[in-house]
Amino acid sequence: MADAVVTGPLSFTGKYLTKLLIVSGKTVAGFTNDSSRANPFTGQLDLVRFTFDDVDAMASAMRGAQTFYNTYWIRYPRGEMTYERAVENSVALFTAAKLAGVQRIVHTSIANPSFDSPFGYYRGKARVELALKDVGVPHSILRPTVFFGKEDILINNIAWLARHSPLFLIAGDGNYKIQPIAVEDYAALMNEHGERDDTSIVTDAVGPETYSFLELVELIRKKVGSRARIVRVAPRIFYVASLLMSPLVRDTIVTWDEVRGLMANLLVSNEPPVGRTSLRAWLSHNAGMVGVEYHSEVSRHYGKRSS
Ligand SMILES: NC(=O)c1ccc[n+]([C@@H]2O[C@H](COP(=O)([O-])OP(=O)(O)OC[C@H]3O[C@@H](n4cnc5c(N)ncnc54)[C@H](OP(=O)(O)O)[C@@H]3O)[C@@H](O)[C@H]2O)c1
Numbered sequence: 001m002a003d004a005v006v007t008g009p010l011s012f013t014g015k016y017l018t019k020l021l022i023v024s025g026k027t028v029a030g031f032t033n034d035s036s037r038a039n040p041f042t043g044q045l046d047l048v049r050f051t052f053d054d055v056d057a058m059a060s061a062m063r064g065a066q067t068f069y070n071t072y073w074i075r076y077p078r079g080e081m082t083y084e085r086a087v088e089n090s091v092a093l094f095t096a097a098k099l100a101g102v103q104r105i106v107h108t109s110i111a112n113p114s115f116d117s118p119f120g121y122y123r124g125k126a127r128v129e130l131a132l133k134d135v136g137v138p139h140s141i142l143r144p145t146v147f148f149g150k151e152d153i154l155i156n157n158i159a160w161l162a163r164h165s166p167l168f169l170i171a172g173d174g175n176y177k178i179q180p181i182a183v184e185d186y187a188a189l190m191n192e193h194g195e196r197d198d199t200s201i202v203t204d205a206v207g208p209e210t211y212s213f214l215e216l217v218e219l220i221r222k223k224v225g226s227r228a229r230i231v232r233v234a235p236r237i238f239y240v241a242s243l244l245m246s247p248l249v250r251d252t253i254v255t256w257d258e259v260r261g262l263m264a265n266l267l268v269s270n271e272p273p274v275g276r277t278s279l280r281a282w283l284s285h286n287a288g289m290v291g292v293e294y295h296s297e298v299s300r301h302y303g304k305r306s307s
């Protein structure tokens with residue numbers, strides 16, 4: 001029996017949260033698709049496989065826990081893994097938490113979710129938020145924009161491209177905005193919301209700095225000492241270039257929806273920032289590491305999975 005249950009304890013956000021929970025003396029159980037990953041919490045984390053088709057089994061793993069911290073979602077559909085399925089799996093997790101008597105759910109959504117969005121990611125996130133409200137367990141819905149941290153994909157892979165390519169293509173004018181939050185700050189926010197009382201809350205979770213995408217690329221380029229030439233191109237050309245490059249890194253570098261979502265200014269918030277870490281300062285500290293290796297979404301999440 002654990003005090004807290006998390007998703008993705010060996011993955012990205014969930015790993016930072018798991019560390020905080022363990023340091024604060026909590027016992028932790030974590031759902032994953034892939035228990036073969038390196039486990040820095042041996043002996044301190046009870047690993048459980050997701051069993052979305054067996055809600056009772058997931059409820060058993062959650063029984064006795066005070067809080068369920070949810071980060072489960074997919075970045076883009078691939079093969080049988082669709083947003084529809086990710087919504088159903090999210091509902092199965094909330095139902096299991098309710099059955100298990102969990103007192104609070106801290107859920108990771110996205111800034112600017114909407115049922116009317118042209119993007120499946122944002123529509124799916126809106127549906128999951130509604131499903132959580134319907135489950136009737138007190139909750140916090142946290143809406144981040146994009147995370148930065150050692151294992152992140154977007155900032156790291158911008159740096160990787162800047163290091164390895166003589167040209168850096170930008171879709172459109174590059175004036176669309178992005179307001180990233182440090183993964184450590186976000187994990188601390190989740191931890192804090194897990195300690196709250198029984199009122200439910202919905203809040204954006206963004207960092208202190210807003211950049212235009214062009215400014216962001218220029219900053220990263222400078223910090224990693226890249227001499228890549230930044231070239232603005234039509235969004236379709238940018239996307240086709242990313243499709244041509246994807247097999248070289250055995251990944252889907254970016255989807256068309258992600259290009260359009262970025263350009264639609266969805267990665268910013270009008271609410272006050274909650275993250276305190278400056279991306280600029282973080283990049284200065286991590287310049288020697290960021291973008292040295294490419295981070296692949298496909299190898300991270302389409303190797304072994306439950307359903
Ligand atoms: N990364 C960002 O910059 C960002 C920005 C805004 C919002 N968010 C939201 O923040 C949450 C956490 O994001 P994250 O990047 O930290 O995620 P993550 O740790 O890589 O994954 C979170 C959980 O979802 C599972 N998962 C992810 N992709 C999957 C797939 N394709 N098939 C099956 N399971 C999959 C993972 O399974 P395993 O445990 O097996 O790894 C893990 O349990 C998500 O809800 C995401 O939508 C992320």
